[in-house]
Amino acid sequence: MSLDEHRANFLDAVLARDSARARRAVEAALDNGTPVPDLYLDVLAPALREVGHKWAMGEINVAEEHYATAVVQSILDGLSRRLQRPPRDGRLAIVTGTPGEQHAVGSRMVADFLEADGWEVMLLGQGVPAVDLVSLVEHEQPDLVALSTATASALDGVAEVLRALRALDPRPLIVAGGQFWTASTRATALEFGADHVEQDPRALVAELHVRVPPPG
Ligand code: B12
Known part of the structure; x- marks a missing residue:
């Protein structure tokens, strides 16, 4: 499955207010070998941008936007633990x-x-x-x-x-x-x-x- 499809599946689940399905979409992307940084930049960030667009167009309300943001934040908590954590280099x-x-x-x-x-x-x-x-x-x-x-x-x-x-x-x-x-x-x-x-x-x-x- 392509990154675009993972993004579409994630966004679709969030807009359906189905956080379990949203998590499964992210898990499926990981199982497919999608690197965590790509999930950040090519799945989660664009999905939130699309949520913002829908909010600006009046297609979703603030409650739905907050929900989408909360789902993304919670998924980031899990994904960040999978990111490579080299020893601190002093910077x-x-x-x-x-x-x-x-x-x-x-x-x-x-x-x-x-x-x-x-x-x-x-x-x-x-x-x-x-x-x-x-x-x-x-x-x-x-x-x-x-x-x-x-x-x-x-x-x-x-x-x-x-x-x-x-x-x-x-x-x-x-x-x-x-x-x-x-x-x-x-x-x-x-x-x-x-x-x-x-x-x-x-x-x-x-x-x-x-x-x-x-x-x-
Ligand atoms: C969620 C959200 C909110 C939430 C934020 C909750 C939270 N805890 O973060 C809340 C409800 C608070 C909110 C409030 C508002 N929001 Co708002 N919001 C969004 C939404 C839907 C998602 C934001 C997001 O997280 N995007 C995903 C992240 C990952 O993207 P990002 O921030 O751009 O970051 C990426 C890059 O920019 C970059 N990056 C970011 N920072 C930095 C820093 C450095 C150093 C580097 C290198 C890179 C970098 O890295 C990220 C990964 O690529 C956006 C839609 C959108 N287009 O993003 C609207 C959006 C940003 N909001 C918008 C607006 C208008 C508002 C409000 C003014 C609404 C209002 N009338 O009250 C207020 C402003 C509040 C304020 N003073 O900040 C507009 C902004 C339009 C504009 N051009 O000014 C947007 C674009 C919605 C829209 N389509 O109209 N919002």
Whole structure:
């Protein structure tokens, strides 16, 4: 069965509000040899995007969207345990939404990809106030702060947090990601203070091998 078929089966089950069938669709993909990272990026993420589209079109309501998100989060809990977990290599990342950001699944996926590459990760999930994030960064001195932004609803907070992080000394690498940053908006993130803008967690891991190589 192809990845597209696994995705269609998963989405169909979630929309039918059948979490057991949704889990079986994921198990079937695993049994078929689908790597866990592909399940994250090619099955679960696009399924949630489709859920969002259906919500925006008025085809499903907020309760159904919350249900779909909860099913995905619970499946991620199981899948993350199957991800390769190499020994920690000394690199520390803080991964979080930008202030006001309530979308947390993207950050969670990014955190899992980093951990699977040897990073120690502090995942905050939804956005926290800029002042609190800055305080944490000052205490922990991470190599990387990876920020996720899905909507423009809190752009002021995005600007505030990027500017504050940029001013720190020592200063972590600051990467902005998430679906808000498109080809036409990514320049704004760089202007506010991000060092790099990336959408794909796999590409982030590869880029970090160049910018923050594992020691040794
Ligand atoms: C679930 C959901 C919610 C939930 C979130 C619950 C939770 N705990 O996460 C709740 C109900 C809170 C919510 C609220 C809102 N939502 Co909403 N939501 C969604 C939905 C359906 C799924 C989000 C998701 O998890 N997607 C799957 C993840 C894996 O995708 P992702 O976040 O893009 O992450 C991927 C990449 O972007 C990347 N990535 C993400 N972050 C980072 C960071 C780095 C550093 C890197 C490298 C990569 C990276 O990696 C991930 C894997 O590929 C989306 C639909 C969609 N298109 O995604 C709408 C969607 C994002 N929401 C939308 C809207 C409008 C809202 C609200 C404004 C609605 C409202 N009127 O209140 C609020 C805003 C709240 C806020 N201030 O944040 C719109 C945004 C439109 C826009 N362009 O602004 C969307 C697109 C729905 C739609 N089609 O209209 N939402």
